[in-house]
Amino acid sequence: MLLRLPVSVTEAQQYLAEGAVPVGGATLVWATWQRDGFPEQAMSLRHVPEANVLGPRSLGAAVVLERIDDRVPRVLRDAAASVGTGAVRRAATVGGNLVGSALRCLLPAALVLDARATVLEPDGVRETDLTEVLAKRHLLLGLHWREPLASAHCKQPGEAGGRPPLVVATAVHEEHEEREGHTASRRLRVAVRDGYGVLTGSVPYSTGTADNTDNADGTGSTGTEQLLRTLRHSAFHTLSPAAWEEVRRQVTGVLASAG
Numbered sequence: 001m002l003l004r005l006p007v008s009v010t011e012a013q014q015y016l017a018e019g020a021v022p023v024g025g026a027t028l029v030w031a032t033w034q035r036d037g038f039p040e041q042a043m044s045l046r047h048v049p050e051a052n053v054l055g056p057r058s059l060g061a062a063v064v065l066e067r068i069d070d071r072v073p074r075v076l077r078d079a080a081a082s083v084g085t086g087a088v089r090r091a092a093t094v095g096g097n098l099v100g101s102a103l104r105c106l107l108p109a110a111l112v113l114d115a116r117a118t119v120l121e122p123d124g125v126r127e128t129d130l131t132e133v134l135a136k137r138h139l140l141l142g143l144h145w146r147e148p149l150a151s152a153h154c155k156q157p158g159e160a161g162g163r164p165p166l167v168v169a170t171a172v173h174e175e176h177e178e179r180e181g182h183t184a185s186r187r188l189r190v191a192v193r194d195g196y197g198v199l200t201g202s203v204p205y206s207t208g209t210a211d212n213t214d215n216a217d218g219t220g221s222t223g224t225e226q227l228l229r230t231l232r233h234s235a236f237h238t239l240s241p242a243a244w245e246e247v248r249r250q251v252t253g254v255l256a257s258a259g
């Protein structure tokens, strides 16, 4: 196997056109290759600058999970820290986790950030959404998003070989949207990994409406209950009461932080 190490997107594009298979830290793919045979060419993006960005609004696909720190929103940082063991996090990459792993612990965080994906195709770079990246297994160069006002993440402890542990991720973004005569100024997004599936829901809210100003978080307890009810009846009606309690706890906290 020839390991390609391009130093630019143009070079990576050339290797992709030649059939090079993307590789991150090889924490998953190595065993598969040993079992099924190695590809002729593999390509790591570790020297491509666009795949190594790490900041408040972007994250490169070649970034190793262990490097993800407080430059990115909390939800993504905590999600990266929750993956596997220290040894896995020292080698595994963002691209390998999102595109290559079955668990995809980074996915709920990326979804609540409403992240867009930059992908490389044989005919060039383009932007798309995460659903398409996962369905078509595009070569991911990186993610970018709008900085949230607040975000949170939690992963429940799991048993080795058991059902994947519950993951809840939330984020609040500033947003201006006209709806039925009211202007919603924020949007709360929630994603829950329940088993191997990920449920997502979002709801707009305003911080200044009359019945919504009785709490420090700006939504008021009435407002928070209404948002929770809307979410429960729309996207999250299949969640168990215990999982929903976790969502409720986190939503209440993130709305208070977004204050």
Ligand SMILES: Cc1cc2nc3c(=O)[nH]c(=O)nc-3n(C[C@H](O)[C@H](O)[C@H](O)COP(=O)(O)OP(=O)(O)OC[C@H]3O[C@@H](n4cnc5c(N)ncnc54)[C@H](O)[C@@H]3O)c2cc1C
Pocket: 021, 022, 023, 024, 025, 026, 027, 028, 029, 030, 045, 061, 062, 082, 083, 084, 085, 088, 091, 092, 093, 094, 095, 096, 097, 098, 099, 100, 101, 103, 104, 105, 106, 137, 138, 139, 140, 141
């Ligand atoms: C002991 C152990 C525990 C783990 N626990 C967790 C966990 O708790 N949560 C969790 O989410 N995951 C877990 N994982 C999976 C872990 O996240 C993956 O091993 C890792 O993310 C794969 O990353 P990698 O960079 O090593 O990918 P690789 O093994 O290099 O590649 C995996 C696949 O992704 C593809 N790929 C790699 N980079 C890109 C890219 N930029 N664009 C498109 N495709 C790409 C490769 O072609 C390959 O098909 C665990 C793994 C191990 C071994």
